[in-house]
Amino acid sequence: MASTDDLNGTPVLIADGVKVTYHITGGRRTTKDPNKRSLKTLLGPSLIPTSGRRTLVAVKGVSFVANHGERIGIIGHNGAGKSTLLRALAGLLPLSGGAVYTGGTTSLLGVNAALSSSLTGAQNIELGCLAMGMTPQQVKEKYDDIVEFSGLGDAIDLPMRAYSSGMAARLRFAVSTAATSDILMIDEALATGDAKFRAKSMKKMEEVREHAGTVFLVSHNAQTITSFCNRAIWMEQGLVVADGPVEEIMERYKESLK
Structure with a gap:
């Protein structure tokens, strides 16, 4: 069997x-006859939605190769398509074009655990872990x-539908970090809970990263x-502006922020 060092660069x-x-239904804005003093017009024309269907291309033909042993940061302004790309790479979003080829298991922290609101937290631990390939x-x-x-704590024996959104998110994160994946994907936007839990999450990410062959990280x-x-x-705007050594790309990115 090849060692981890032997696989680096593969x-x-x-x-x-x-x-x-x-594909977005509705959401467009329009104006109405100013002579019709309805509540909607009093509130302002920008608040009047119309029906219709429009499309938003969030990722526009991105291509690259990730190698074993790499730690790849995905950067860009809000709306650049970073998180959308990460979910697509993890197989959680359908592609409208192109393809993703992987040579191992992928995991997007905090999302991959497929949990059911009708089951208890304890049952969901078993379900989520088995779904990720654990024995x-x-x-x-x-x-x-x-x-x-x-x-x-004791809430682990309650149905998940009784959990707050924060409790459910903490359980998903805990389950998703239980399995070791070949390709680990981390979106800092998924971090949830209070400051103490976020600190635990970051520490856990470090631990999981050490056992993953390749890591993707989205962070501001x-x-x-x-x-x-x-x-x-x-x-930026769904396209790759630059790709290379982290120091070089981050320097260019920080210059653009000025």
Whole structure:
């Protein structure tokens, strides 16, 4: 069997012209006859939606090759398409064009765990872990750690529909970090809960990262990207602006912010 060092530099994910399109119903704005003094016109013409269907191309043909051992930061302004691209790479969004080829298992932290609101937290731990490819024995070994990390305590035996959104998010994150994936994807926007849990989440991300072959990270924090990654992909308006060594790309990106 090849060692981890032997695998470094081996392609593990290929994005070939990846395109993601959202279809939006309604949402357009229009104006009405100013002579008709309805409540809507008094509130302002920008508040009057019309029916209709429009499309938004969030990712516009992105291509790159990710290799084993790389830590790839995806940067860009709000609306650049970073999180959409990450979800597409993880197989959580349908592509409207192009293809994604992977040479291993992928996991997007906090999202991949497929949980059911009708089941208890304990049952969802088993369901989510099995869905990620863990064996029943592995689930049993990880169970106590997952419960402890989630901070749910006795609530773990309640139906998930009784959880607050924060409790449910903590359980998803705890389950999703239980399995080791070949390709780990992290979106800092998924971090939830209070400051204490966010700190635990970041520490857990570091631990999981050490066991993953390739890591993708979406973050607005330049320092996090620089310290965490060795490569950066800069996106704007659904397109790749630059791709290369993290120090070089981050310097160019910070210059653009000025």
